[in-house]
Amino acid sequence: MIRKTFEAEIQQVKDEVLMLGSMVEQAVLDSVEALKKRDIKASEKIFAEDLEINKKRFEIENKLMVLIATQQPMARDLRLLASCMEIISELERMGDYAKGIANINIRMGDEPLLKPLIDIPRMAQKGVDMLHRALTAFVNEDAEMAKAIPIEDDEVDALYNQVYRELMTFVIQDPTTIERANWLLWVAHNLERVADRVTNICERTIFIVTGEMEEIKATDDEFWKGQKK
Amino acid sequence: MQTENSPYAIETRNLSIFYGSFEAVKDVNLQIQKQKITAIIGPSGCGKSTLLRAFNRMNDFVPTSRVSGEILLHGTNLYGKEIDPVEVRRRIGMVFQKPNPFPKSIYENIAWGARINGFKGNMDDLVEQSLRGAALWDEVKDKLKQSAYALSGGQQQRLCIARAIAIQPEIILMDEPASALDPISTLRIEELMQELKKNYTIIIVTHNMQQAARVSDYTAMMMLYENTRSGTVIEYDETKTIFTRPKDKRTEEYVTGRFG
Numbered sequence: 299m300i301r302k303t304f305e306a307e308i309q310q311v312k313d314e315v316l317m318l319g320s321m322v323e324q325a326v327l328d329s330v331e332a333l334k335k336r337d338i339k340a341s342e343k344i345f346a347e348d349l350e351i352n353k354k355r356f357e358i359e360n361k362l363m364v365l366i367a368t369q370q371p372m373a374r375d376l377r378l379l380a381s382c383m384e385i386i387s388e389l390e391r392m393g394d395y396a397k398g399i400a401n402i403n404i405r406m407g408d409e410p411l412l413k414p415l416i417d418i419p420r421m422a423q424k425g426v427d428m429l430h431r432a433l434t435a436f437v438n439e440d441a442e443m444a445k446a447i448p449i450e451d452d453e454v455d456a457l458y459n460q461v462y463r464e465l466m467t468f469v470i471q472d473p474t475t476i477e478r479a480n481w482l483l484w485v486a487h488n489l490e491r492v493a494d495r496v497t498n499i500c501e502r503t504i505f506i507v508t509g510e511m512e513e514i515k516a517t518d519d520e521f522w523k524g525q526k527k
Numbered sequence: 528m529q530t531e532n533s534p535y536a537i538e539t540r541n542l543s544i545f546y547g548s549f550e551a552v553k554d555v556n557l558q559i560q561k562q563k564i565t566a567i568i569g570p571s572g573c574g575k576s577t578l579l580r581a582f583n584r585m586n587d588f589v590p591t592s593r594v595s596g597e598i599l600l601h602g603t604n605l606y607g608k609e610i611d612p613v614e615v616r617r618r619i620g621m622v623f624q625k626p627n628p629f630p631k632s633i634y635e636n637i638a639w640g641a642r643i644n645g646f647k648g649n650m651d652d653l654v655e656q657s658l659r660g661a662a663l664w665d666e667v668k669d670k671l672k673q674s675a676y677a678l679s680g681g682q683q684q685r686l687c688i689a690r691a692i693a694i695q696p697e698i699i700l701m702d703e704p705a706s707a708l709d710p711i712s713t714l715r716i717e718e719l720m721q722e723l724k725k726n727y728t729i730i731i732v733t734h735n736m737q738q739a740a741r742v743s744d745y746t747a748m749m750m751l752y753e754n755t756r757s758g759t760v761i762e763y764d765e766t767k768t769i770f771t772r773p774k775d776k777r778t779e780e781y782v783t784g785r786f787g
Contacts, residue, residue: 301784370737372770372782509772 304369308378311361312437315382315389318354319433322389323426325351325396326492330422333403333485334415341400348400351393355386377509378439381502385436388495392429395488402481412468412478421457421489424450425496432499441507444500448514454493461486533601536561536698536728537582537619541596543757544574544581546589551577553757554596557747559698564720564729566739566766569749570781574758575732578749579700582730583619584612600697617644620691624703626683628675628690633658633667636675636686637693644694653693660726661689662719681712685719692727699723701731705738717742736782740770748778 325344332340362379365371371379428450435443465479497514505511535558544552552574559565567575577586584605586592597604605615628636637654646653654671658664663685667678675686684704691699701720705713720729720742733739739746746769748762762775773779780786 300786304784372736372740372784373773373779375783376771 304365304371304375307365307369308375311358311365311379311382314354314358314361315385316433316437318351318358318386318389319429321347321351321354322392322396323429325393326399326422326426326429326489329396329399329403330415330419330485330489333399333411334419336403336406336411338404338407341403344400345397345404348393348397352390355390358386359383374506374509377506381436381506384502385499388498392492392495395492398488399485402485406478406481409478412475412482413464415482417457417461417464418482418486418489421454421461421486421493424454424457425489425492428454428493428496429499432496432503436499436503436506439503439507441504444503444507445514447500448497451493451497454490458486458490534561535559536600538599539581539596540599542578542581542598543595544577544586545591545593545595547591550755550757552581553752553755553759555760557760557763559728559730560745561728562724562726563744564724564731564742565745565747566743567730567732567747567749568734568736568739568781569758570751570786571734572758573749573751575749576702577758579702579730579732580621582698582700583616583621585616585621587612617694618696619698619700620694620696621700621702622684622687622691622704625707626680626687628678628683628686631675632672633675633678633686634671637690640690641693646694657689657693658686660692660723661685662715662722663689679712681708681715684708684712684716688716688719688723692723696727698728698730701729703733704731706734713738736770740766746770748773748775748781750777750781 325347328340329344331337332344362382366376366379369375428447432444432447434440435447462483465483468475469479501512501514504514537559539555539557542552542555542557543550555578557565567578569575580586581594582598582605586594594606598606600615600618603610629639631639634654637657638650641650641653655664655668658667663682666682667686670677675683678686684707688699688704705716708716717738720731723729724744731739731743743766746764746766747760748769749758750761751758762769762773762778764774768774769778770782773782777786
């Protein structure tokens with residue numbers, strides 16, 4: 299096999315993208331768990347750990363640039379490395395959503411949760427589960443697997459709509475709950491965005507394999523869905 | 528009959544090239560775009576240079592060589608009976624791997640070819656124009672009477688390009704024109720090619736894939752048939768497609784360095 303060294307380096311980059319991915323998965327799950335338990339310390343830790351995620355992203359980006367500069371990748375290699383750039387940036391933004399959720403928990407201070415969290419942890423679990431499989435499809439360069447994931451975004455959207463309606467009921471019954479409802483709505487919104495970005499990762503994997511750059515029609519107008527018609 | 532409006536500078540139809548009974552290049556159908564740079568890439572021994580040399584009948588010098596099929600320039604088969612190979616070479620110039628200036632002055636290197644081609648105009652002007660066209664004028668204008676051998680390798684190669692364009696060809700063939708040059712001289716030649724394509728059609732054979740990717744508009748990928756060892760074009764497309772999403776798996780393997 300020619301280019302053994304280069305292939306080892308590509309594998310190493312993939313491993314690091316996976317590592318970044320697992321940091322993000324953990325951050326998303328932990329951020330919701332901390333909110334559920336109203337554990338401020340845990341949220342502060344997530345807030346701090348986001349710096350690690352950002353650092354890791356830049357580390358990988360740097361590695362990618364060195365590989366592009368020194369190995370002059372072409373065709374599939376080029377698509378892979380260019381897609382890695384995109385994927386790590388998606389992951390970094392997902393990390394920011396987790397940080398945002400941590401931030402909400404911190405800012406809520408002593409206020410109790412408006413309601414026990416049921417659908418929000420489900421959203422987190424579903425989003426992370428999709429992300430995990432999207433990254434597996436990416437490392438295995440499995441376009442079929444990647445194609446099957448975005449449709450599941452609809453489940454996350456449905457949960458979001460559920461949360462939205464529920465929170466609105468609270469607000470209508472007692473307008474003083476508006477701030478606490480709004481906090482939770484933001485949390486749900488962040489989780490909804492996590493799932494949207496999983497779709498972007500799947501698109502990249504398909505691009506690596508097929509060379510076709512196509513936007514997968516995910517219904518990211520979650521708010522309006524079900525409102526119109 | 529191709530017209531002046533045809534987008535193609537030159538075309539091959541079912542072109543095969545033989546050395547004796549050995550079919551070195553088999554069944555090539557290429558349409559070379561006018562005033563563009565077309566690169567021919569592929570592993571060693573796949574017939575790239577043979578194909579390139581067929582375009583200006585350079586293979587005629589190999590005694591056992593012959594072709595079947597056609598190479599059409601403005602609709603005329605260059606291998607037709609009535610065709611004078613010298614006239615073909617006047618219209619289709621060539622630059623080789625190793626700079627090969629004549630053992631004469633810089634001035635004479637350019638004037639000589641023009642003179643034997645019956646050039647009647649102002650020779651000083653032609654020499655200046657050609658040297659400017661090859662981005663060499665500023666470096667040599669004060670030493671035109673000096674031997675061409677006193678120039679650096681990169682300058683010699685640009686002199687050969689100046690010599691080629693002095694007889695105003697339509698097409699310039701380049702066979703690894705930068706492989707004997709240092710990186711800076713290489714980039715100069717590559718820059719020069721971008722200037723040249725405003726007036727000429729360029730076909731370049733290169734082993735350096737990055738060079739093909741940098742300079743060319745179109746790329747033809749050649750490969751050997753396993754069984755017959757004949758070379759052929761397996762994929763021909765815009766360069767940006769060949770190097771980002773080639774259709775043929777063998778092209779993919781070659782451009783990513785997995786094969787060849």
